[in-house]
Amino acid sequence: MMVIFIAALFFGSACNKTEDPENKAGKLHLYFQHEIDSVPIEFDTLKYTNAAGNPYLVTEIQYFISDVVLYRNDKTQQLLDAGEDIHYVDTDLPETLTYKLTDDIVPGTFDSISFTFGINEVKNQSQLFVNPPESNMFWPELLGGGYHYMKLNGKWKDTGDTIRPFNFHMGIGQIYDTATGEITAYVQNYFRVSLPNSSFTISNAEELALTLVMDVNQWFEAPHNYDFNEWGGMIMQNQAAMQTARENGHNVFNLLKNNSK
């Protein structure tokens, strides 16, 4: 519903677009960066420690963001690229680290930007993506179907100094009947990330470049300390762990304003 509402809002505003050459539409380009402690990640290197004190390394991060919304300082909002608004990011595939939104943006000043981490339940349907790399993110039917929101893969050193793999995978969660072990309900774990205080302006015909920086340590930090020794290496069938991840997820991104082109 919300999506349709926002979409309607956007279409409304698109129709009122003026053809004034002095006021030419701008565009938004998003770039993705992945850091730990404010430094770009050195992959496959056991040199990081999370808040729970687990030494760890990261092998790859693969995830979807969708429904990018801009909030104008006059309190109106614009959903960008409705209909084609799911973007896949993969630290192994440089071409996925840029998301060029195609919708026109009327120049102005904006208070903030927000997006969905993962994919909302309306769109998160199996076989939405038949092509790789997105299709490799599929989430099994039995576990709720659709796609992984994220695969964050790596290894950590446990209390006995053994290196163990972790698959910090998020997607639709399941509630299991404790007696029979059967699934009784599914849980949508996607969430909105809002970046308040991220005001920026888009001027005439400008292609504004913004960088979304993910700080991986934040997944394990606030409000909950996420301890690998406690949760283990796999969480696709562990709603409590995914819930923890989701609550920590609100703080993992921050916004960097690049120099415009």
Added chain:
Amino acid sequence: MKKCIKNGRGKNKALEMSRSFLFWLGLAFLFFSSCREKNTLEDDFKPTPYQIDIPFGFPTKLNIPEDNPMTVEGVKLGRFLFYDGRLSGRTHPDSLMSCATCHRQERSFEAGVDHPDFPGGFPHGLSGVQTHHVMLPMINLAWNLNGYGWSGFLYPENEMPYFRNIEDFVRLAVMAKDEIDGDTSRTKALIQSIPGYPELFRKAFGSEQVTFTNIGKAIAQFVRTLISANSRFDKYMKGEVQLSQSELNGYVLFTTEEGADCFHCHGGFGNPLFTTHLFYNNGKDSLFTDPMDRFLVTQDPMDRGAYKATTLRNIELTGPYMHDGRFATLEEVIGFYSQGLKPSPSVSPLMHHINDGGIQLTPSEKEDLLNFIKTLRDDEFLSNPDFAKPDKFPDED
């Protein structure tokens, strides 16, 4: 694991090359045809486009090079060449070898453990030299965008022009000591001299002149038609048949993290190719001595011991298993994933049971998993007459 090869940006170059090739071909052709009277090549060179139908759930992106569009005539010629032992460039009965000598339809185009000439399914070339690795199946290859061969050393963006696609595999197979051990000019000359072939080349490529490039193109076109997508599991996905309880249990094991967790690398409902076409170290060894693993291609130490996670379609027929054929049966493979894993620094994090030695399946779970994997066998493909050896070769009419 690195999926992209960072220096590989040769696509435009390839295009440029093929363009200039076409330009020269065009020029040569103009020159040529002006000397001829009538019946110019242009007039009756109208190959029929060959349409690949995308099966249920399969990707729509195909790996078909721009300079080798699929045509009915090209596929027909390619099928003859694929099966014709004279591809070796020799005619003595002992020196015949074609792709089909090793790639057998009834074994999903592998040799299979029961190959009459390759005991245990370990092939060797005409010269007797054993192949460095065992076979890969030749099915659904048009959907592979990441790289052919166990290490993925042939990939579209490769800067080395002759190491990009199935077309190049043809040349490598003809020349390799451990395969046909021939030479391309001898093959080309022999095919040119066989009645019927020049006419087929004209129909497919517009010239009776046999070139090795066109031999490669025709065979590659045929190989791209080898599509397997009608197993019992496909019918189950489309709601046409029901699986047995044991098969369904196996499916659950296959696609759950707390079960056997095979799907992250081998696919499932959302990726019905049953391969990601990506490269992983799946925990077979702790020491790595094979110089032809994924490290060869990426030079990333984390790719030591990594190979392509092959498709599990028709897997029942394609032993021996793993790049070195260390397992003769699927029971052994499942036993390995269950209890035989070995840790190493480069093991894929997706092998998250590595420290427990494996997924620790019970005997009945092993049986269920095996029964599920067997639903991926596609009998219609294995006996499809379009993929079989032609009844007669062009000179036998």
